[in-house]
Amino acid sequence: MELRPAFQIPAIIKSLSDVVLPAVDPANKLAQEQGQLVVAMLHLIAQRLPLQYRYDRHELSRYLALADALASAGAAIPEAADALHALAASAAEGRLLMAAAGTEPAALEAANLALRERVGAVVTAAAATAQDVALKAINAAVMAHTQEELLRERAWIALQGWEGPASGLPAIETLIGS
Amino acid sequence: MAATVDKNRPSPEWIAELRRRFPCETEIDRVLTRKLERRAGPPYAPVTLAQLQAGTESLLKTQLVEPFTVRDCRWLSGGASKLQMAFTLDWSQPGVGRVSTPLVLRMEPSEAITETSRLREFQIIKAMEGVVPVPPTYWIDAYGEHLPYPAIVYGFAEGVTKPSASSSNVSGVGTFMPPEIRETLGQQFVDHLAITHSFDWRQADLGAYDRPAIGTQALEWALNHWERVWEEDAHEDVPLMRLTMAWLRRNMPPVDHVSVVHGDYRLGNFLYTEQDLKISAWLDWELAYLGDRHEDLSWCAKRPFGHLAEDGKTFLIGGFLPMQAFVARYEKASGLKVDPKRMQYYDIFNNYKAVAIVLATGYRAPRNGKTHQDVLVSWITGISYSLLDELRTQMAQTAELL
Incomplete structure (x- = not known):
């Protein structure tokens, strides 16, 4: 799942700093002040989020x-x-x-990244084989995993509205356990 | 455990390896290599209108003999990929005399969600002038010698991308076409595609395009192009993408007729004038290449670029006409057949390509602060998961995966 705060917050800061705040009415001191504080607060969040746990x-x-x-x-x-x-x-x-509480979130993320990469390499390597039975078994495993993973990912970003209000996506909380 | 390549600081060895593994068209290789070589450099820095005006004046000094004035510069929004500045040029237009012409400067950011060549974009639009409606195209700064990044100066094309009273999401997705405009616009929608695909590109000045042979060469280049983009930009690997690319390579259909492929032919990428319902310009040619027409045919028929008719059952391609009528009109107008098997193949190809753009580049470019609208690009990344789910359904339906 790419849409996580470490990716999103810098983009928000850049948009606010480069585009939005320069266009705020200089005479509106309240908006000017709060705009600057929003950016400062986001910088603080971005800096400290990896250390929160x-x-x-x-x-x-x-x-x-x-x-x-x-x-x-x-x-x-x-x-x-x-x-x-x-x-x-x-x-x-x-x-x-x-x-x-032994494992840090960053370590979990790195483990997932590495596993994704190595699973991908297995899929690519297996595609070159003539072993039809084994290849079909690998493909079936990947497809089953993908179905579950995509349901989770789509539920995670459901609020963006890409699939509309009638998407029928379950709440993310029901998919990732307590 | 950690990923093995630092894609934010690509090494020369890694870049060379990618170029070797994924041979693609010469100009595409150039822009992708340039992207990687610049990646470790600074993020995109905001550009002022004054800078763009000065760069535009510098470009025009190399093109115009008579005195000219660039004035009334202002930002334009729209699109997820390039910066756009509107301005007015007072100049002596050859064969016309002193005129004031409204123009648009379209410039790349440091890295775009679609990394493409301005030279190819310029050449294909020039080639299609008088063939199908395209925006007037004036000058190009192909290598960013005058402006901060490569850019093209366009004329304004009159018209709207959707009915004035309609609403839609980013990039025109979700636009509703009212019944009273469907037939007139729909005929042009199909006919322009047919004309594009049957256009004799061999006589055109398309030096930035490699010319593929009949067979699978064009498709191999295209597969290499998009797999290379995936490799260059993806953060999290996605096993389904690996599986899909393996399938695409095992099942390449030969191209029977090499066509100009627009690459993003769909509702939202043309302008039309509401008073006479005429398509005035086809936009966004940056993904064009010489290849199989079925890429455009299957892309414009996708669900997000159309809607259901009033019966609640019949899907209208582009919001205009059902598949059967679309195919019949296209085949008659182009003299080219529509092959359902190749439609299915390119439907899968198109989803792979779309995911490579929105999930891989849509992550990598804003991750490094490389665009003028990182927040928009990172927002669009979210659509990847619906596209991937559609791709999963398509792959499940292919015979060898059942």
């Missing part, structure tokens, strides 16, 4: 460390017992999530 994971690790420190330091304070108990429950959930 790592940032959240790092923050969780620091809060887990703080929770441990508070549990130790607060053990002698009866008045804090209920709050510390609740904190311990949340920290336990956090530790489970922390253990599962």
Whole structure:
């Protein structure tokens, strides 16, 4: 799926900076100011988006460390017992999530890219074969995968309206799990 | 795991390998190679009207002897590919005298969603002047010697691309043609295609076009062209595209009559005058080449470039006429047959080509900030997935995949 923020945001910034903002009425100070802020905000988003997941994971690790420190330091304070108990429950959930949060989004994207490229190379190489049965099996696998993938991709960009309101596309949330 | 080639900074070795793997027409090879060689350079920088005016004046100084004035420069919108500036030229037109002529400068950005040759565009329109309606074409800066990028100066052609009261999406998709204009415009729509395909291009000045032999040479060049574009520009590989190209290469139909192929012949790419319902100009010849007429025939018959008749069942090609009437009129006007099997083949070819343009180049050009409207080009990328789904359906219907 090519339409992802890392691709879209720079295009939006360029359009705003090169075309739209220079055409905004210089006398409209409110529009001028907010236009500049929109571009600045988009620059910030574009710069930080690749780090967002790592940032959240790092923050969780620091809060887990703080929770441990508070549990130790607060053990002698009866008045804090209920709050510390609740904190311990949340920290336990956090530790489970922390253990599962091992792969960064960029690594997933890179893995998908590499697999796509290598699947493509297999399809091209197999096309040269005279092994009809094997070739048909490869083609069938690719076609089945493609059907599912395209449903997902079309649902992802349904809001663009290329297929109209009666497209019958399912909501993307129903296709990619919880 | 990481992809192996950095397409944003192509190496000379990779460029050479692509040129070797995908031999195509000489001028197409030149523009694609130029695109790759410039890719690692700076993004497209906004050009001012003053810069375009100065560049236009510089070009005209090499073409005009008498004094002239370029004035009233202003931007035109429309199209996903090139920049357009309207202006008025006060000049001494040969054989006419002092006149003020409204003109349009059409210039490439740094990289376009369709990377094409201005020289080919200029030559084919000149060749088709007096054959079918085309916009008046005046001068060319083929290599960007006067303007920031290669450009052509066109005259204005009068007319509209759709009924004034109609609405449509980007590039004319979704236009409705009212019943009262269908017959008159539809006849011209078919006849101009027939004339284009039966035109004797051998006598024309088409030096930027390689001349293919009867057989599969034109198609091989075309397949190499679009597979090369896919290889050069695609970010995410798509297995269906690999599978489709393998099928296209295994099933190449020979060309029985080498025609001028417009390359984007469809509703939205002609102007007509509403007062007399005459097509005044066929536009967007940049994808033209010498090849098989069935590419144009199947392209203009695609669903997005037409609509259903009032019965809710009959599809009207271009919004004008059903397939049976379209084929009958075309065959009579051109003397050329329409082969259903080749229509099916080129329908698949056209979808491959369209996906290469909108998904591969439609990603790569704005990814590197190379166009004057990156936000529009990246938006259009979204249509790729509907096209791919249609391609998937077509491929599922081909006998060897069942």
